Amino acid sequence: xxxxxxxxxxxxxxxxxxxxxxxxxxxxxxxxxxxxxxxxxxxxxxxxxxxxxxxxxxxxxxxxxxxxxxxxxxxxxxxxxxxxxxxxxxxxxxxxxxxxxxxxxxxxxxxxxxxxxxxxxxxxxxxxxxxxxxxxxxxxxxxxxxxx
Amino acid sequence: xxxxxxxxxxxxxxxxxxxxxxxxxxxxxxxxxxxxxxxxxxxxxxxxxxxxxxxxxxxxxxxxxxxxxxxxxxxxxxxxxxxxxxxxxxxxxxxxxxxxxxxxxxxxxxxxxxxxxx
Ligand SMILES: Nc1ncnc2c1ncn2[C@@H]1O[C@H](COP(=O)(O)OP(=O)(O)OP(=O)(O)O)[C@@H](O)[C@H]1O
Ligand SMILES: [Mg+2]
Numbered sequence: 001x002x003x004x005x006x007x008x009x010x011x012x013x014x015x016x017x018x019x020x021x022x023x024x025x026x027x028x029x030x031x032x033x034x035x036x037x038x039x040x041x042x043x044x045x046x047x048x049x050x051x052x053x054x055x056x057x058x059x060x061x062x063x064x065x066x067x068x069x070x071x072x073x074x075x076x077x078x079x080x081x082x083x084x085x086x087x088x089x090x091x092x093x094x095x096x097x098x099x100x101x102x103x104x105x106x107x108x109x110x111x112x113x114x115x116x117x118x119x120x121x122x123x124x125x126x127x128x129x130x131x132x133x134x135x136x137x138x139x140x141x142x143x144x145x146x147x148x
Numbered sequence: 149x150x151x152x153x154x155x156x157x158x159x160x161x162x163x164x165x166x167x168x169x170x171x172x173x174x175x176x177x178x179x180x181x182x183x184x185x186x187x188x189x190x191x192x193x194x195x196x197x198x199x200x201x202x203x204x205x206x207x208x209x210x211x212x213x214x215x216x217x218x219x220x221x222x223x224x225x226x227x228x229x230x231x232x233x234x235x236x237x238x239x240x241x242x243x244x245x246x247x248x249x250x251x252x253x254x255x256x257x258x259x260x261x262x263x264x265x266x
Pocket of ligand 2: 055058059113116117118
């Protein structure tokens with residue numbers, strides 16, 4: 001696939017993500033990962049996309065009232081957009097700090113709440129934008145370049 | 149290090165993915181924090197954890213980890229094992245605690261599998 005980039009049509013995948021659904025949590029990211037493998041992308045790229053998508057998906061499940069995950073797959077880059085209905089992040093700089101977390105105990109017992117998800121997405125991404133604020137939804141735009 | 153030998157040292161019970169017993173791992177990631185695993189796991193690592201939920205399997209899947217040790221006989225629920233089977237993960241149950249499990253593997257020459265190697 002990588003050899004005939006020109007024939008490669010960008011592909012869009014779309015998934016809804018429910019609040020508090022720890023059974024299906026991760027399914028969207030898993031499907032994105034599978035499609036990337038089938039398209040023959042390099043392993044390191046697939047891993048970065050999968051990790052970023054999964055952290056974003058878990059944040060929707062844990063911290064939001066529900067939302068959606070979108071993947072746009074092109075020959076040069078993969079873009080993940082995670083969108084939710086709220087409650088939003090009032091202090092984005094604080095949320096981006098490693099170790100900052102508002103996750104409840106129940107979620108911590110499941111292995112989340114280290115406050116590392118957003119910094120982790122930042123590390124995986126070539127470009128990362130968070131749009132949020134109190135009383136509105138959060139949108140993450142994560143672009144990961146195939147060549148890095 | 150061969151997963152088959154690791155399983156023997158830990159008196160492990162293979163739960164899923166027996167076909168991977170002949171695979172090699174290069175290091176160990178021992179953690180109960182999934183974001184820590186996602187952020188730091190190196191290549192060809194074995195995950196040792198005291199958790200046993202679906203997210204452990206998801207985390208392994210995203211991080212390209214192919215083998216998981218569940219310590220202290222914390223047997224995962226059937227739906228967790230089903231997902232592990234579907235993802236072709238080798239999962240092993242050991243009676244030992246996290247501390248003892250890590251001690252046994254360290255004594256046998258396994259080392260830290262985090263990106264920084266510490
Ligand atoms: N989609 C979201 N909606 C509302 N708040 C969010 C959202 N995503 C993150 N946050 C806030 O930002 C904090 C930091 O997020 P981050 O993903 O870095 O850590 P965490 O989810 O708490 O723990 P970890 O990701 O390590 O399991 C969260 O605890 C939460 O307060
Ligand atoms: Mg998070």
